[in-house]
Amino acid sequence: DAGVIQSPRHEVTEMGQEVTLRCKPISGHNSLFWYRQTMMRGLELLIYFNNNVPIDDSGMPEDRFSAKMPNASFSTLKIQPSEPRDSAVYFCASSFTEADTQYFGPGTRLTVL
Amino acid sequence: AQSVTQLDSQVPVFEEAPVELRCNYSSSVSVYLFWYVQYPNQGLQLLLKYLSGSTLVKGINGFEAEFNKSQTSFHLRKPSVHISDTAEYFCAVTLNQAGTALIFGKGTTLSVSS
Numbered sequence A: 001d002a003g004v005i006q007s008p009r010h011e012v013t014e015m016g017q018e019v020t021l022r023c024k025p026i027s028g029h030n031s032l033f034w035y036r037q038t039m040m041r042g043l044e045l046l047i048y049f050n051n052n053v054p055i056d057d058s059g060m061p062e063d064r065f066s067a068k069m070p071n072a073s074f075s076t077l078k079i080q081p082s083e084p085r086d087s088a089v090y091f092c093a094s095s096f097t098e099a100d101t102q103y104f105g106p107g108t109r110l111t112v113l
Numbered sequence B: 001a002q003s004v005t006q007l008d009s010q011v012p013v014f015e016e017a018p019v020e021l022r023c024n025y026s027s028s029v030s031v032y033l034f035w036y037v038q039y040p041n042q043g044l045q046l047l048l049k050y051l052s053g054s055t056l057v058k059g060i061n062g063f064e065a066e067f068n069k070s071q072t073s074f075h076l077r078k079p080s081v082h083i084s085d086t087a088e089y090f091c092a093v094t095l096n097q098a099g100t101a102l103i104f105g106k107g108t109t110l111s112v113s114s
Helices: none
Strands: A005-007 A010-013 A019-024 A031-038 A042-050 A053-056 A065-071 A074-079 A088-095 A108-112 B003-006 B010-014 B019-021 B023-026 B032-038 B044-050 B056-058 B064-068 B073-078 B087-094 B108-113
Touching: A005 A088, A010 A019, A019 A088, A019 A108, A031 A074, A042 A065, A042 A074, A053 A065, A074 A088, B003 B087, B010 B019, B019 B108, B023 B032, B023 B087, B032 B064, B032 B073, B044 B056, B044 B064, B044 B073, B073 B087
Parallel strands: A010 A108, B010 B108
Antiparallel strands: A005 A019, A019 A074, A031 A042, A031 A088, A042 A053, A065 A074, A088 A108, B003 B023, B019 B073, B023 B073, B032 B044, B032 B087, B056 B064, B064 B073, B087 B108
16 A cells, blocks of 8 residues: 555645645545644644544634545645644544554645745 | 643663653543654654553564553653664554544654764
């Protein structure tokens, strides 16, 4: 298996622009997680899905952030409008169940100017 | 709700020295425990996990951890570290109940020098 795939790997955008991050989980995994990592705040869980249904989105910073999982093999995290404080590395992870070992993607490094 | 505390944010050691990275958790029910490692510019990967059974868990790269229920700890150890072990290490806990996911600690940066 190719592992969790994230795209793009790097994204540089200007404040106010829409940003869409993409994730393809490992085939057969039922849970998908979106994390944000910064030096100041460490690793934060933003949202996670079980069987394509959002279970806990309490970590989503504000209404500018939204996540979807239209099918078992694809998820997006959208930021609209983006702000400089959104600059971070965003990780996607997947697992068989929400309590099982999570497999992380390589991350998307987002820079908002 | 469960939580996890990594007691040291940075641990500098010399090559071939032993190391212990400390992790404590809080929970009123049984938990599953994990250690993940993150090398520079990479995602996290699993080192080892405790689900049940033997309290001493062996993982990859010579690491091991011991689950201590009375002290609510899950410290990570390696008897002799290498330069290549330089990375950030995360402890994580979950209740294995519907609607709960892994809770990660803030991480410990292990720096190994020669």
